[in-house]
Amino acid sequence: xxxxAPVSPVPIETEAVVPAHPQLFGHPRPLYTLFFAELWERFxxxxxxxxxxxxxxxxxxxxxxxxxxxxxxxxxxxxxMSVYMLSIPxxxxxxxxxxxxxxxxxxxxxxxxxxxxxxxxxxxTFYLGLLLIVLGTGLLKPNISAMVGQLYRPGDxxxxxxxxxxxxxxxxxAFIAPLATGFLAQHSKFKELLTGWGFNPVHSWHWGFAAxxxxxxxxxxxxxxxxxxxxxxxxxxxxxxxAWRKPLLTLVGTLALWGIxxxxxxxxxxxxxxxxxxVPVALMVWFGFSRQEDVRRLGAIFFFFIGAFVxxxxxxxxxxxxxxxxxxxxxxxxxxxxxxxxxxxxxxIYAPLFAMLWPALERRGVNPSIPRKFAIALIGAGLGFLVLxxxxxxxxxxxxxxxxxxxxxxxxxxxxxxxxxxxxxxMVTKLAATREVGLAMGGWFLSxxxxxxxxxxxxxVASGGGEHGAQSSVAQYAATFMQLWWLALVIGGAxxxxxxxxxxxxHGVK
Numbered sequence: 052x053x054x055x056a057p058v059s060p061v062p063i064e065t066e067a068v069v070p071a072h073p074q075l076f077g078h079p080r081p082l083y084t085l086f087f088a089e090l091w092e093r094f095x096x097x098x099x100x101x102x103x104x105x106x107x108x109x110x111x112x113x114x115x116x117x118x119x120x121x122x123x124x125x126x127x128x129x130x131x132m133s134v135y136m137l138s139i140p141x142x143x144x145x146x147x148x149x150x151x152x153x154x155x156x157x158x159x160x161x162x163x164x165x166x167x168x169x170x171x172x173x174x175x176t177f178y179l180g181l182l183l184i185v186l187g188t189g190l191l192k193p194n195i196s197a198m199v200g201q202l203y204r205p206g207d208x209x210x211x212x213x214x215x216x217x218x219x220x221x222x223x224x225a226f227i228a229p230l231a232t233g234f235l236a237q238h239s240k241f242k243e244l245l246t247g248w249g250f251n252p253v254h255s256w257h258w259g260f261a262a263x264x265x266x267x268x269x270x271x272x273x274x275x276x277x278x279x280x281x282x283x284x285x286x287x288x289x290x291x292x293x294a295w296r297k298p299l300l301t302l303v304g305t306l307a308l309w310g311i312x313x314x315x316x317x318x319x320x321x322x323x324x325x326x327x328x329x330v331p332v333a334l335m336v337w338f339g340f341s342r343q344e345d346v347r348r349l350g351a352i353f354f355f356f357i358g359a360f361v362x363x364x365x366x367x368x369x370x371x372x373x374x375x376x377x378x379x380x381x382x383x384x385x386x387x388x389x390x391x392x393x394x395x396x397x398x399x400i401y402a403p404l405f406a407m408l409w410p411a412l413e414r415r416g417v418n419p420s421i422p423r424k425f426a427i428a429l430i431g432a433g434l435g436f437l438v439l440x441x442x443x444x445x446x447x448x449x450x451x452x453x454x455x456x457x458x459x460x461x462x463x464x465x466x467x468x469x470x471x472x473x474x475x476x477x478m479v480t481k482l483a484a485t486r487e488v489g490l491a492m493g494g495w496f497l498s499x500x501x502x503x504x505x506x507x508x509x510x511x512v513a514s515g516g517g518e519h520g521a522q523s524s525v526a527q528y529a530a531t532f533m534q535l536w537w538l539a540l541v542i543g544g545a546x547x548x549x550x551x552x553x554x555x556x557x558h559g560v561k
Contacts, residue, residue, distance in 0.1 A: 078213050079202040081284060084277045086220035089195055091270030092159060093221045095166055096188070098228030098263040101391040102236050103127060104374055106256050114253040116174070121515030124371040128507015129313070130181050131367065135500030136309055137189025140302040142197070142491075144190065147294045150287035151194040151201075152278070158190030159271045166264030170257045180260070193496055196476050201284050210481070214473040215406035222398035228266065229391040232259035237388070312504055324508075327501050331357050348482045351556040352491065354549070355475060356498040358425040361542045362471055363502030364509060365432045365535055366464055369394060371510035372528070373457070380443075380525045383454035393458060397465035405469045421478050422553040424470045426546035431467030433539025435460040440532040443525055452525075509535070 107123040109115020118126070145154035165183030168176045199217050203210045235241055236259030242252035274281075288294070315323035331353050338350035369391075377387040412418035419427065442456035479495045513531040 078209060078216065081278075081281050082199065082202055082213055082216065084273065084281060085195060085199055086217055087277070088155075088270045088274040089217065090220040090224040091266045091273060092162070092191060092195075092224070094224035094228045094231075094266035095162060095263040095270070096184075096228075097225040097391075097395070098232035098266060099166060099169065099184070099260055100131075100370055101229035101388065102232055102256060102259050103130070104371055105388070106236075108375075109256070112253075114172075114256050116177075119515060120375050121511040124375075124510035124514055125316075125507050127371050128367075128504050128510065130185070131370070131503035132312065132500045132507070133185045133309065134188045135192070135496040135503060136305055137185055138193040138496035138500070139189075139305050139494065140298055141189035141191070142193040143301040144298045145194045145197070147288060147291075147297050149190075151198050152281055152284065153287060154190045154194040155198070156271070156274060158187040158192075158194070159267055159274065161187030162191065163187075163264050163267040163271065166260055166267060170261035170264060172254050172257055198281065198284050200477065200479075200481075209410075210477050212406045212410060214477045215402055215409075215469070218469070218473045219399065219402045219406075222395035222402065224266070224395075226392050226395035226399060228263070229388060232262050233386075233388045233391070235259040235262050312501070324505075327360070327505070328357065331360070331498075347556050351553050352479065352482050352494070354553055354556075355421070355425060355478060356494065358429060358542065358546055359471065359475055359495065359498045360502045360505070361538065362425075362429055362432055362467070363499050364505040365436065365539060366468060367503050367506035368510055368513070368535075369461070369464070371507065372513040372531070373460075375510075375514045376528050377457060380451055380528065381454050381457050382451035383457075390457060390461065393461035394465050394468075397462050398469070401466055401469055405473075420550055420554050421474060422546050422550035424474050426543045426550065428467040428471035429539050429543030429546060431463055431470065433536040433543065435463035435467070436532040436539070437536040438463065440529045440536065443529040443532070446525075 104123050104127050105115075107116045107118045107126060108120055109117070111117040141154060141158065145151045149157065162184050165180045165185075165187060167180075168183060169180030196217075199214060200210065203213060236256045241258070242255050245252045245255055245258070311323060314320050335350050335353035335357070338347060338353065373390070374387075377383070377390045381387060381390075383390075409418055439452075439456055439460045442452050446452050475495060479491050482491070509531065513528050
């Protein structure tokens with residue numbers, strides 16, 4: 052790479068100067084409006100997600116779709132990939148036409164419509180609901196995160212802590228959601244109530260989906276009623292001739308990319324999957340050689356996109372293979388669906404500690420750089436799978452794995468998540484130019500999208516050995532989890548190795 056410019060004594064953050072906001076608990080007051088709005092939006096998302104794979108694999112006689120585990124895992128991976136992939140045109144639409152605030156509002160309305168569509172029994176309404184949630188989340192998700200970054204002035208050391216607080220809102224909603232929607236969808240007490248009310252208890256799944264829609268409506272109410280302080284954050288850009296062209300081209304390109312990804316599922320085209328890593332690596336190197344500082348920063352962003360891609364592919368096993376593993380091979384004194392609340396529960400415990408940890412380490416001059424935080428996150432996620440694989444191998448044949456080991460895996464994954472996700476969101480808003488924040492945030496979620504697709508492929512192998520309709524053995528899970536450990540160790544080690552180089556490309560941004 053060409054020699055980077057000297058590191059500036061003050062980070063050069065190319066973002067707009069934001070208006071002063073009243074402060075509450077050391078942060079801009081509008082942060083807490085976004086906190087509660089995102090809490091209810093995530094309630095809707097994770098409330099539905101907690102039911103999604105179980106609904107697809109449940110027998111038709113019990114109100115489900117009767118799909119095999121591995122096919123449900125592939126549908127789940129495609130759905131979650133699509134949710135994040137649409138963040139790219141969603142960010143572009145906000146940057147050029149709507150502004151972040153209006154994009155969040157419209158996106159939320161579409162999401163609510165999707166959940167209520169899924170509340171109506173039937174395959175058509177099910178897939179229509181998934182499509183609407185994909186479209187709405189593409190508008191909402193990148194832009195509400197961009198609004199958090201726009202609350203802080205350049206060089207404000209509170210930004211990482213602010214994103215950690217915002218992340219607590221996400222996970223408070225995610226913690227409550229499976230408890231509420233799971234009770235409505237499958238608990239015997241609620242089914243008895245439905246019978247008494249004259250409803251068919253077989254369709255209780257759809258009451259859980261409806262509850263997710265109610266959660267999204269509550270999020271919209273919070274955003275609209277208490278969002279006065281956000282009127283100057285993420286406003287619509289000045290009208291310009293042809294402003295629709297870039298969003299339209301981005302949408303067409305995103306749909307083309309979606310088609311290419313799905314083509315990689317076809318025999319003879321599976322080689323395309325290697326491009327998911329090779330292309331970001333090539334872009335990282337290409338931008339890294341630039342003589343322009345802001346372009347070299349793009350090289351650093353693509354480096355982090357690669358780390359996020361690997362991390363989320365591991366982490367998102369929570370919604371698929373770890374779900375099925377808990378159902379079939381874990382001995383727990385509670386219903387296995389409660390494991391879906393483990394990650395957000397640990398977030399609520401550890402997020403405040405991490406929010407205090409980073410500033411404390413900064414004051415002592417020992418705060419790990421962003422690349423090293425990514426390395427810690429990757430290795431920590433792999434360690435969670437190592438614990439689980441070791442527990443499987445140590446469990447006698449015919450016995451189920453003690454539930455504490457799966458709980459420990461979720462705890463390690465959560466601590467790793469706190470080293471990467473809020474830090475990554477903050478990093479994008481620091482490194483991207485003002486006019487490109489929404490698009491860059493969309494790129495961040497694109498890496499998450501591709502990771503979710505890979506997570507679906509991994510889960511299909513773990514839960515069915517890659518064969519349609521096959522049921523996996525506990526040995527198959529152990530082998531897959533061990534492979535994930537080695538993958539995380541290698542990629543995480545590379546992040547430690549290249550951390551000094553990436554720090555130079557970031558030009559003082561911390």
